[in-house]
Amino acid sequence: MTTMESLIGLVNRIQRACTVLGDYGGGDNTFSSLWEALPSVAVVGGQSSGKSSVLESIVGRDFLPRGSGIVTRRPLVLQLHKTDEGSQEYAEFLHLPKRRFTDFGAVRNEIQEETDRITGKTKQISPVPIHLSIYSPNVVNLTLIDLPGLTKVAVEGQPETIVEDIETMVRSYVEKPNCIILAISPANQDIATSDAIKLAREVDPPGDRTFGVLTKLDLMDKGTNALDVLEGRSYRLQHPWVGIVNRSQADINKNVDMIVARRKEREYFATSPDYGHLASKMGSEYLAKLLSQHLENVIRARIPSITSLINKSIDELESEMDHLGRPIALDAGAQLYTVLEVCRAFERIFKEHLDGGRPGGDRIYGVFDNQLPAALKKLPFDRHLSLQNVRRVVSEADGYQPHLIAPEQGYRRLIEGALNYFRGPAEASVDAVHFVLKELVRKSIGETQELKRFPTLQADIAAAANEALERFRDESKKTVVRLVDMESSYLTVDFFRKLPQEVENKGGNPQAPVTDRYGEGHFRRIGSNVSSYVGMVSDTLRNTIPKAVVFCQVKEAKQSLLTRFYTQLGKKEGKQLLQMLDEDPALMERRQQCAKRLELYKAARDEIDSVSWTR
Numbered sequence: 001m002t003t004m005e006s007l008i009g010l011v012n013r014i015q016r017a018c019t020v021l022g023d024y025g026g027g028d029n030t031f032s033s034l035w036e037a038l039p040s041v042a043v044v045g046g047q048s049s050g051k052s053s054v055l056e057s058i059v060g061r062d063f064l065p066r067g068s069g070i071v072t073r074r075p076l077v078l079q080l081h082k083t084d085e086g087s088q089e090y091a092e093f094l095h096l097p098k099r100r101f102t103d104f105g106a107v108r109n110e111i112q113e114e115t116d117r118i119t120g121k122t123k124q125i126s127p128v129p130i131h132l133s134i135y136s137p138n139v140v141n142l143t144l145i146d147l148p149g150l151t152k153v154a155v156e157g158q159p160e161t162i163v164e165d166i167e168t169m170v171r172s173y174v175e176k177p178n179c180i181i182l183a184i185s186p187a188n189q190d191i192a193t194s195d196a197i198k199l200a201r202e203v204d205p206p207g208d209r210t211f212g213v214l215t216k217l218d219l220m221d222k223g224t225n226a227l228d229v230l231e232g233r234s235y236r237l238q239h240p241w242v243g244i245v246n247r248s249q250a251d252i253n254k255n256v257d258m259i260v261a262r263r264k265e266r267e268y269f270a271t272s273p274d275y276g277h278l279a280s281k282m283g284s285e286y287l288a289k290l291l292s293q294h295l296e297n298v299i300r301a302r303i304p305s306i307t308s309l310i311n312k313s314i315d316e317l318e319s320e321m322d323h324l325g326r327p328i329a330l331d332a333g334a335q336l337y338t339v340l341e342v343c344r345a346f347e348r349i350f351k352e353h354l355d356g357g358r359p360g361g362d363r364i365y366g367v368f369d370n371q372l373p374a375a376l377k378k379l380p381f382d383r384h385l386s387l388q389n390v391r392r393v394v395s396e397a398d399g400y401q402p403h404l405i406a407p408e409q410g411y412r413r414l415i416e417g418a419l420n421y422f423r424g425p426a427e428a429s430v431d432a433v434h435f436v437l438k439e440l441v442r443k444s445i446g447e448t449q450e451l452k453r454f455p456t457l458q459a460d461i462a463a464a465a466n467e468a469l470e471r472f473r474d475e476s477k478k479t480v481v482r483l484v485d486m487e488s489s490y491l492t493v494d495f496f497r498k499l500p501q502e503v504e505n506k507g508g509n510p511q512a513p514v515t516d517r518y519g520e521g522h523f524r525r526i527g528s529n530v531s532s533y534v535g536m537v538s539d540t541l542r543n544t545i546p547k548a549v550v551f552c553q554v555k556e557a558k559q560s561l562l563t564r565f566y567t568q569l570g571k572k573e574g575k576q577l578l579q580m581l582d583e584d585p586a587l588m589e590r591r592q593q594c595a596k597r598l599e600l601y602k603a604a605r606d607e608i609d610s611v612s613w614t615r
């Protein structure tokens with residue numbers, strides 16, 4: 001079982017971890033803020049309303065910078081830790097973890113210097129908080145955030161936007177539903193004009209999380225009192241108002257001890273004719289206890305939802321880290337392994353495209369089934385085998401003496417001329433398949449999740465794959481052109497032997513004039529015979545070209561797309577490998593951020609686990 005104090009201690013530790021990792025609410029919103037999920041108490045009020053005095057009397061020490069103008073220019077997260085009676089008081093800054101301050105004057109100087117470190121000596125403000133822990137037997141466990149005082153006008157040396165800037169910053173703290181607002185108003189001013197109440201009313205209309213604090217009760221005009229406010233009649237809040245009497249400026253100048261001031265405050269209420277009946281519920285000590293108690297209750301109630309936020313964030317971050325991939329290993333062996341792994345993943349996807357596991361491979365079949373037959377059909381054989389052309393080619397081939405029986409040379413020339421036309425569709429099929437393969441490489445690279453983080457390796461793989469595809473294309477072209485050449489280098493003898501013997505079988509009419517043999521019918525027959533032969537070759541090529549293309553390009557791409565690349569890879573040194581694994585800087589940055597966040601959430605989870613609280 002733990003005491004309530006450990007709950008505030010728990011939140012204190014998580015808050016410190018948040019600040020170390022740059023999570024103090026607001027800022028970049030790509031991560032859910034743990035800070036914002038934690039309950040905190042923010043002190044707000046107009047300038048000179050007595051904020052610093054209230055904080056100091058809660059602590060029982062002088063330690064805040066004083067001066068004219070805006071002194072508090074960065075939020076001060078003040079974590080109070082109660083220590084055993086008699087132990088020495090000391091303070092510690094998060095930004096100076098090794099130094100213990102026992103001199104509170106030095107604490108004041110450090111706050112000032114640390115403020116200037118971020119804002120410069122200008123009068124600018126900054127939302128980056130300063131964390132100060134005070135360990136003392138005279139405090140209660142409590143965390144308070146001191147914010148710049150709300151002002152109405154910019155004074156000499158301040159930027160014009162200061163009024164708005166301060167309000168925006170203060171608002172960014174108090175508008176969070178987990179923020180408890182300590183709204184400070186001076187009693188010697190009309191409560192209706194209080195900056196603190198005005199802001200609190202805006203961000204917390206029901207007054208659930210606002211604690212009204214009325215300072216300077218001792219400075220009210222004689223004969224007047226603040227009972228209407230303190231008893232909730234002027235402005236109603238869910239929590240009771242607390243009246244405070246801080247040290248006057250004269251007391252501060254005289255260095256009146258804070259402990260003495262607390263005693264005087266107690267006496268003031270105890271003996272006050274106006275407030276005597278409220279004495280036990282007035283004063284800074286009471287306020288500190290009230291806040292501490294309330295904060296503990298709020299934390300207790302919030303722990304389950306904080307835990308679930310933490311667990312959810314851890315899950316999300318871990319899955320994002322998996323997605324981003326683990327950081328690159330440092331030794332060359334592991335780097336080579338990573339490169340090979342990624343290449344294999346790419347090859348697997350590329351093969352899936354070809355084998356039908358992913359779309360795109362069917363387009364190769366489309367080339368064979370549509371494109372090639374259509375191109376073959378379109379070849380200009382009609383023109384080549386027109387009567388006129390047949391007559392011309394045959395006559396030319398005969399030379400000075402016309403052929404006697406079959407125009408052997410004429411046939412050969414006509415066939416060779418026709419077969420030459422097949423080169424075009426054959427090469428076009430090779431190119432078409434090449435482009436399909438190239439497109440599949442591009443697609444597969446895009447689909448290889450493991451490659452996403454390595455733009456250089458992506459380019460290297462693309463270059464190697466495309467270079468291999470070019471080689472396969474060259475080889476394939478040579479092969480299909482060879483198929484065509486083979487057709488013209490040796491004609492199918494059988495085909496011609498089976499042709500009806502035109503002269504001998506001429507319709508059984510041996511009397512037909514000899515001139516007929518060289519007439520239209522004769523050349524038409526030659527044309528039609530050549531056309532049948534070419535048609536037969538076309539059928540053959542329609543089957544053999546796809547075989548050659550698949551053999552030279554598709555099968556090769558499946559088997560050895562990256563073979564050369566792997567050989568080159570084996571010769572590379574660590575430095576070159578690392579260059580290949582050069583990651584996108586944005587991604588590296590994101591991974592680093594995720595890792596930091598994960599560390600924060602895990603630390604927070606451990607903190608919560610280590611505190612078992614009573615329910």
Ligand SMILES: Nc1nc2c(ncn2[C@@H]2O[C@H](COP(=O)(O)OP(=O)(O)OP(=O)(O)O)[C@@H](O)[C@H]2O)c(=O)[nH]1
Nearest residue numbers: 047048049050051052053149216245246247248249
């Ligand atoms: N008599 C008397 N004087 C007070 C009381 N509270 C604050 N003062 C005086 O009012 C002046 C302003 O008080 P601070 O505590 O510095 O007020 P603040 O709101 O922190 O001021 P800034 O940080 O400048 O915005 C100081 O001179 C205090 O001594 C009080 O309850 N009684």
